[in-house]
Amino acid sequence: MSNVDKKKFSTPQIISAAIILAFYVLVFIAEQTLAPTSMIFTVLKKGATYALVAVSMNLLNGFTGIFSLGQAGFMLIGAYVYAIFTIPLTQRAAVYQYYNGGIVQFTLPVFVAMIMSGLVAAFFAYLIGLPVLRLKSDYLAVATLGFAEIIRAIFQWDKIGPLTNGSNMLRLFPTFNDFNIKNSNGEVVIYLSTLVPLLISGVCIALILLLINSTFGRALRAMKDDEISAEAMGIHLASHKQLAFCISSFFTGVGGAMLAMYQTTVQAKSFTTAMTYEILLIVVIGGIGSVTGSCLSSFLFVACSEWWLRFLDQKQVIGEFEVPLLRNGFRLVVFSIIIMIVVLFFRQGIMGTRELPDLFRKKRSAAKKGA
Amino acid sequence: MADKILRIEDLTMQFGGVVAVDHFSMVINQGEIVALIGPNGAGKTTAFNAVTGVYTPTSGSVYLVEKNITGMRPDQITSLGIARTFQNIRLFSSMTVFENVLTAHHLRRTSNVFTATLRLNAAEEARMRKDTEELLKRVDLYEFKDEMATSLPYGKQRLLEIVRALATKPKLLLLDEPAAGMNPQETEELGEFIKRIRKEFDLSIFIIEHHMNLVMGISDRIYVIEFGKQIAEGVPEEIQNNPAVIDAYLGGGEDL
Amino acid sequence: MWNTIFPYFLSGVSVGGQYALIAIGYSMVYGILRLINFAHGDVFMVAGILMVYISASGVPLWICIPLVLVLTSLLGFIIERLAYKPLRTAPRMSIMISAIGVSYTLQNLVLYVTGGLNQFYPTIPWVSDSITIGSATTKIVTVVTPVLTLLLVYGLVMLINHTKVGMAMRAVSKDFETSQLMGININRVISITFVIGSFLAGIGSMLYFTNYTTVIQTSGAMPGLKAFVAAVFGGIGSIPGAVIGAFIIGICENIIKGLDIILLKSGLIAKPMGLATFSDAFTFALLIIILVVKPTGLFGEKTIDKV
Numbered sequence: 061m062s063n064v065d066k067k068k069f070s071t072p073q074i075i076s077a078a079i080i081l082a083f084y085v086l087v088f089i090a091e092q093t094l095a096p097t098s099m100i101f102t103v104l105k106k107g108a109t110y111a112l113v114a115v116s117m118n119l120l121n122g123f124t125g126i127f128s129l130g131q132a133g134f135m136l137i138g139a140y141v142y143a144i145f146t147i148p149l150t151q152r153a154a155v156y157q158y159y160n161g162g163i164v165q166f167t168l169p170v171f172v173a174m175i176m177s178g179l180v181a182a183f184f185a186y187l188i189g190l191p192v193l194r195l196k197s198d199y200l201a202v203a204t205l206g207f208a209e210i211i212r213a214i215f216q217w218d219k220i221g222p223l224t225n226g227s228n229m230l231r232l233f234p235t236f237n238d239f240n241i242k243n244s245n246g247e248v249v250i251y252l253s254t255l256v257p258l259l260i261s262g263v264c265i266a267l268i269l270l271l272i273n274s275t276f277g278r279a280l281r282a283m284k285d286d287e288i289s290a291e292a293m294g295i296h297l298a299s300h301k302q303l304a305f306c307i308s309s310f311f312t313g314v315g316g317a318m319l320a321m322y323q324t325t326v327q328a329k330s331f332t333t334a335m336t337y338e339i340l341l342i343v344v345i346g347g348i349g350s351v352t353g354s355c356l357s358s359f360l361f362v363a364c365s366e367w368w369l370r371f372l373d374q375k376q377v378i379g380e381f382e383v384p385l386l387r388n389g390f391r392l393v394v395f396s397i398i399i400m401i402v403v404l405f406f407r408q409g410i411m412g413t414r415e416l417p418d419l420f421r422k423k424r425s426a427a428k429k430g431a
Numbered sequence: 432m433a434d435k436i437l438r439i440e441d442l443t444m445q446f447g448g449v450v451a452v453d454h455f456s457m458v459i460n461q462g463e464i465v466a467l468i469g470p471n472g473a474g475k476t477t478a479f480n481a482v483t484g485v486y487t488p489t490s491g492s493v494y495l496v497e498k499n500i501t502g503m504r505p506d507q508i509t510s511l512g513i514a515r516t517f518q519n520i521r522l523f524s525s526m527t528v529f530e531n532v533l534t535a536h537h538l539r540r541t542s543n544v545f546t547a548t549l550r551l552n553a554a555e556e557a558r559m560r561k562d563t564e565e566l567l568k569r570v571d572l573y574e575f576k577d578e579m580a581t582s583l584p585y586g587k588q589r590l591l592e593i594v595r596a597l598a599t600k601p602k603l604l605l606l607d608e609p610a611a612g613m614n615p616q617e618t619e620e621l622g623e624f625i626k627r628i629r630k631e632f633d634l635s636i637f638i639i640e641h642h643m644n645l646v647m648g649i650s651d652r653i654y655v656i657e658f659g660k661q662i663a664e665g666v667p668e669e670i671q672n673n674p675a676v677i678d679a680y681l682g683g684g685e686d687l
Numbered sequence: 688m689w690n691t692i693f694p695y696f697l698s699g700v701s702v703g704g705q706y707a708l709i710a711i712g713y714s715m716v717y718g719i720l721r722l723i724n725f726a727h728g729d730v731f732m733v734a735g736i737l738m739v740y741i742s743a744s745g746v747p748l749w750i751c752i753p754l755v756l757v758l759t760s761l762l763g764f765i766i767e768r769l770a771y772k773p774l775r776t777a778p779r780m781s782i783m784i785s786a787i788g789v790s791y792t793l794q795n796l797v798l799y800v801t802g803g804l805n806q807f808y809p810t811i812p813w814v815s816d817s818i819t820i821g822s823a824t825t826k827i828v829t830v831v832t833p834v835l836t837l838l839l840v841y842g843l844v845m846l847i848n849h850t851k852v853g854m855a856m857r858a859v860s861k862d863f864e865t866s867q868l869m870g871i872n873i874n875r876v877i878s879i880t881f882v883i884g885s886f887l888a889g890i891g892s893m894l895y896f897t898n899y900t901t902v903i904q905t906s907g908a909m910p911g912l913k914a915f916v917a918a919v920f921g922g923i924g925s926i927p928g929a930v931i932g933a934f935i936i937g938i939c940e941n942i943i944k945g946l947d948i949i950l951l952k953s954g955l956i957a958k959p960m961g962l963a964t965f966s967d968a969f970t971f972a973l974l975i976i977i978l979v980v981k982p983t984g985l986f987g988e989k990t991i992d993k994v
Binding site: 121125127191192195197198199201202203205206207209210213214216217218219333334337338340341344348387388389390392393395396397399400403404407 | 787796
C-alpha cells in the first residue's frame with residue numbers, strides 16, 4: 061500500500077491556501093473602502109516588492125547556499141530596463157533632457173517590460189556567474205558585491221546617457237497607480253494599485269515555491285548540504301548553480317521593476333550595498349530557508365520602518381520633559397540592535413525552515429522536519 | 432569471458448611531494464565483488480577518488496566498460512554508471528531519509544526546470560517517489576522515511592547511503608568502508624545485503640574495508656595495496672596465506 | 688607626460704598606504720578566523736568620528752591622538768567579543784551575517800549621532816601643511832603616509848616572526864584546532880589580532896581624513912572594501928601581500944581618476960570620456976580578475992581539501 065500520494069493536498073496546506081486567499085480578498089475590499097493614501101497600502105505595496113526580492117535572495121543564499129551580495133545590482137538592472145522601456149514617448153524629451161530624448165523610441169506594455177527586466181537581469185547573472193560561481197562562499201560574497209558596484213558605476217556613466225540618462229533620474233513611467241481602473245471622466249472606479257503588485261509578487265513567489273519543491277529544488281538543497289556528495293549523486297554543480305543564480309536574479313530584476321513603480325523614480329546611485337544588506341537582514345530575521353519567513357519578515361520590516369516605528373524618529377515632549385534619545389535616525393539604531401539580537405540569539409529567525417502549512421501540523425517528535 | 436566493468440591502468444596520484452597511489456592497476460569483471468585492502472594511508476580512498484573523478488589522476492587511466500573516464504567530473508562518471516558511498520558518511524543533513532534517496536533520482540530525470548516547476552512532469556515525479564519507496568522498503572528503512580537522515584543510528588545511516596547510491600542506477604558500486612563502526616552482527620548482515628544487491632541490481636561491487644571477516648566472506652578477488660603500490664592480488668585464500676600481505680597488514684592471523 | 692601623471696601617482700601612493708593599514712586588519716583576521724570582517728571599514732570610520740568629536744570637545748590634539756587609538760583598538764576588541772566569539776562554532780554564513788550586522792549597526796549609530804551631516808576632521812599641525820614636490824602640490828601627510836606605513840608593517844612583521852605572541856598567531860592561522868590542543872590561548876590570540884588590526888586602522892584613519900577631511904557614516908564603506916580587495920589581491924593571510932596590493936590599488940585608482948586629463952594632455956583622446964566614474968569599479972574588476980586567475984592572490988598559498 062503506497063501512502064506517498066494518498067491525498068492530493070493535506071489539511072494544513074488547504075488551511076494555508078485559504079488564509080492566503082482570504083488575505084487577497086481582504087486587500088481588495090480594503091482598497092475600495094479605505095482612503096487610498098492610508099499607510100496600510102504603502103506597507104503592502106513596498107512589502108510586496110521587498111517580499112519578492114527577499115524570497116529570491118533566500119532561494120539563492122538560503123536554499124542553494126550561494127552567499128551572493130549582488131542583489132542591489134540586479135534590482136538596479138531590473139528597475140532601469142523597466143523604466144527605459146515604459147516611459148511614454150511623449151515624455152521622453154523631458155526625461156532625457158540632456159540626451160536629446162534618448163535613443164529608445166518605443167515602449168513596451170507594462171507586463172512585457174517587467175518580464176524583460178527579469179530576463180536582462182538573468183542574462184547579466186549568467187555572465188557574472190561564469191567566473192564567480194566557482195569561488196568559495198566568502199570570496200563569492202565579495203565578488204558579487206564588487207559586480208554590483210561595477211554595475212552601479214556603469215549605469216551612471218555619461219557615455220551611455222542616451223540609454224540610461226546618465227546620473228539623472230528616470231521618471232514618468234507607469235506606476236502602481238496606473239493599475240487603477242478609471243472611467244471616462246478620469247475618476248477611479250476600481251482601485252487595484254495595491255492588489256496588482258501583491259498578485260504579481262504572489263505569482264512569482266508561488267513559482268519559486270514550486271521550483272523549491274521540485275526535483276531541481278532538491279538538487280539545489282543537496283548542493284547546499286554537501287557539494288561533494290551532491291556531485292557524486294550525479295548533480296552537475298556548475299549548471300545547477302547557474303540555474304539558481306539566474307532564476308534568483310530574474311525575480312530580483314522583476315523586484316527591481318516593482319521598486320521603480322513604487323518609488324516612481326529610478327536613480328542608479330540609490331542602489332547601494334546597504335540595500336542588499338537590508339534584504340539579507342530581512343531574510344535572516346524571517347529564517348534562512350523559509351519562504352513564509354521571508355514574506356512575513358518583509359512586511360514586518362516595511363511596516364516598522366514606514367509606519368509603526370516612525371515615532372522613534374520624532375522628538376517627543378511629555379509635559380516639559382523631552383524624551384531622551386528620540387530623534388531622527390533612532391529608528392535605524394533600534395533596528396540594528398534588533399537585528400544583532402536575532403543574529404546572535406535567534407539564528408533560526410522567525411520561522412526557521414518551516415513554511416506556513418507547518419504551523420498547522422500536529423506537533424511531532426523532535427527528529428522531524430521543522431524542529 | 433565476462434566484460435571488464437572497470438579497468439584501472441597504471442594509476443598514479445601525486446600531491447606535491449607525496450605519491451599517494453603509485454602505478455596501480457586493477458580490473459573488475461562484470462558481476463564480481465572486488466575488495467581493496469591495506470593499511471591506513473595506503474592510498475585506498477585516494478584510488479576511489481581518482482576513479483570517481485574527485486581527483487584527476489597525475490598519470491594513468493581509468494576505463495568504465497572500456498570507455499575512458501579519466502579526468503571526467505564526478506557527476507559525469509555517476510551518470511555513466513559508477514556510484515559510491517563515503518568513508519565519513521555524507522548524507523544530506525537538511526533532508527529526511529526519503530528526500531535523500533529521492534534527490535538521487537534527479538540524475539535520471541527527463542524533465543527540465545520549466546516542466547518540473549510547472550508540474551508538467553507529474554508522471555516522472557510519481558515514478559521517482561515510487562522507486563524511492565521501494566528502495567527504502569527493501570532495506571527496512573521505509574518506516575523512518577520522514578525522519579531527518581542524520582538522526583538515524585550510525586549503521587542505518589550507512590545503509591541509507593548505499594541505498595541512495597543505488598537510486599542513481601549504477602553498473603558499478605563503490606563502497607568505502609561500509610562496515611566501519613558496525614558490530615559483528617551488523618557486519619554479517621551487511622555482507623548478506625551486499626551479496627543480495629549484487630544479484631538483485633545486477634551490479635559489480637568495488638569495496639574498501641578493514642573488517643577482514645567481511646572481506647574474506649564476500650569478495651571474489653582482493654587487491655592489496657601498501658604505500659600506494661599493489662603488493663598482492665588474488666582470491667581470498669591466496670591473500671590470507673600471502674607472506675607479503677601478512678607482513679604488511681594482516682599480522683599473524685589477527686582480525687582487525 | 689610624467690609631470691601630468693606624477694600628482695596622481697603621489698596621491699595614489701598616499702592613499703595606498705592608508706588602504707594598506709586597513710588591509711592588514713582584514714588579512715590577519717581572515718588568516719585566523721576565515722572571516723571577512725565586513726565591519727572593519729566601519730571601525731576605520733568610527734575612529735575618524737571619534738577624533739572629530741573628542742577634539743571638538745576641547746581636548747588638545749596631543750591627547751586626542753593616543754586616546755582615539757586606544758578607543759579604536761578597544762572597539763575592535765569589543766566587537767569581536769560580542770558579535771563574533773559567540774558564533775565561532777556556527778556555520779560560516781552566520782558569522783559573516785553578524786559582521787554585516789555590525790557594519791549596519793555602526794553606520795546607523797554614527798548616522799544617528801551626527802544627524803547625517805558632514806563632519807570635518809580637525810587639522811593636525813604639520814602633516815596638514817602644504818608641500819611641493821616636483822609637479823605636485825600636496826599635503827605633507829601624503830609623503831608621511833607611505834613612510835609611516837612601511838615602518839609599521841616592518842614592526843608588525845618583526846612582531847609576528849620574532850615574538851612568542853607572533854608565533855602563536857602564525858600557528859593559529861595554520862591550524863586553528865591543533866593550536867588549541869597545543870595549549871595556545873585562542874581567545875587571547877584572536878583578541879590581540881583584532882586589537883592590532885583596529886589600531887592600524889585607527890592610524891590609517893588619521894592619515895586618510897587629514898587628506899579627505901569630510902567624515903560621514905558611509906566614509907568607511909569604500910575604503911574598507913578596497914582594502915579587502917587589496918588583501919585578497921596580495922594573498923589573504925599575507926601581510927606584505929596586503930600592503931603591496933594596497934599600494935597597487937591606490938596608485939591605479941588615482942591614475943584612473945586622472946586618466947581623462949592624462950590622455951587629453953598626451954593627445955591620445957580628443958575630449959574627456961568620463962573615465963573617472965570607473966575608478967572605484969576598477970578595484971572590483973581587479974578583484975574579480977585575481978579571483979578567477981589566481982584566487983590565492985600574489986603571495987598566497989594553495990590548500991588542498993581532503994575528501
